[in-house]
Amino acid sequence: MKLIVNTEILTPPPRGIGNYVFHLLQELQEQETVGTVLCFNGSDRLLTVDEVTARLNAASTKPKTLACREALCEAPRDAIDALFRELTRPHADALYLEPEFLSRPFEGPMAALVYDLSPVRHPEFHRQAYCTMIQTYAPVCLERAAHVFTVSEFTRSEIISSWGVPRDKITIIPPGVSPAFRPRKPDEVEAVRAKYNLPSHYLLSVGTLEPKKNQTNLIAAYSRLPMNLREDYPLVLVGAPGWGTERLQAVIHSYHHPGELFYLGYVDQEDLPFLYSGAYAFVYVSVYEGFGMCLLEAMASGLPILTSNQSALPEMGNESMLMTNPLNLNALTSNLERLIRDDEFRSKARATGPKKARSHSWETSCRKMVQTLCKISETAF
Incomplete structure (x- = not known):
């Protein structure tokens, strides 16, 4: 199985959904059933997971300000869509994973990853342009998606009540926690x-x-x-x-x-x-x-x-x-x-x-996601 993951959300230092995507990427490339993992971050070529990690680590060493996810609404959509289409055209045999409702133009199957619906439920906490972007593209993305992943039962219920997505089309993949977090002397x-x-x-x-x-x-x-x-x-x-x-x-x-x-x-x-x-x-x-x-x-x-x-x-x-x-x-x-x-x-x-x-691990979460991705891939190809 080949994956193309949209990593435009991965801004330094990663937080929230960025942190979630970052850790899943590390585990995805370790899964035996996953072959090539390519990442689109808006640059002029698709990157490997190692390249994305290296760039993120280098940019995170001195983060004076936080590059927030809301900056996505400021990017020129038509130009980035055209770039995405050009870079992914040779990979029609891949499955596309979209984590922020951006729904870049891809001819093959797509799975959506929804972390929260804050811009929809609490627009007062966000820039108006960002809320408009999410409210515009979320229904399109969810309708097009072969499957939807989310992180909690609460968010799954929010997706269902907001857009009527069938419950059996949504799988909960909770985050894990690094072994670095533990009681210390x-x-x-x-x-x-x-x-x-x-x-x-x-x-x-x-x-x-x-x-x-x-x-x-x-x-x-x-x-x-x-x-x-x-x-x-x-x-x-x-x-x-x-x-x-x-x-x-x-x-x-x-x-x-x-x-x-x-x-x-x-x-x-x-x-x-x-x-x-x-x-x-x-x-x-x-x-x-x-x-x-x-x-x-x-x-x-x-x-x-x-x-x-x-x-x-x-x-x-x-x-x-x-x-x-x-x-x-x-x-x-x-x-x-x-x-x-x-x-x-x-x-x-x-x-x-x-x-x-201890019941939450990135390896377990990623394995559960990969099982669903494999089913989508087998049906599509």
Whole structure:
């Protein structure tokens, strides 16, 4: 089986759907039933997975700003479609995998990959042009697709309710989690903790700075905690700036209590597992997510978690998670305090989180996807 994967979504540093596609690419080329994997990123030739990886790693070394997926709506569609058609014409025996509703013109069979429907359900969190692009091309892409892959039951239900796609045409392929995320001893995390000048206890929140991640409400709720808790358990935010972050960045810069709020921005990916493992607890109160990969990373690291009771996030629920209304500041503050003080919950979370996370692997997810892709290929050719 030959695959052509649209990797235009893979902008540095990869996040969300980009991170998902990146890890699946690594596994796809290891599958025995998959032959050639070619990638289209808008350049003048199709690339191998190794070439895509090398380019991405090189571009991710110094990401001063985040190249967000919304930039896709600014590209000249007709010119890129023509380039895609020219480059893929010699590969009519391939199967095309499309991860962002772009639905480039391909004469052979196509499978769609849908991570979330945020531009459809919450257009206020995105540029209008990006929402228009998704709303225009999503129905075309889904109708044309031989099969649709998504990451959660929540997103599958969203696809069905939005466009009437038959349930049996949609397969859930959840993300995996890297073995790098695991509980570590204090001496293992000391070097990274010192590198970022962090205290021995801190609450960690990881996610691109953007409106749907709800960091503004998180900071507001955190500021209502008793002073002694804020002093003993500062809030550490990790993530590169995304779209619409002006208000949030103003809130961060105007926070007037030294030692209570740390904003690290984008951090080296090698450091991230140590920042997780060194944390006292993890907080992720996004308003809308198709999955929430960082919850897996926090679970695998043995962290007690506070997350939202909305969108796909409750699907990850187990004894390592507290859930809250992310828009209710009183509830958010109350649950932050419980996250810190409830020793029984914290002990149970540290024991159950890694066990839950181990059930998610990129290899297993990729193998499940490949089985469906092979069936499509056998039917088409």
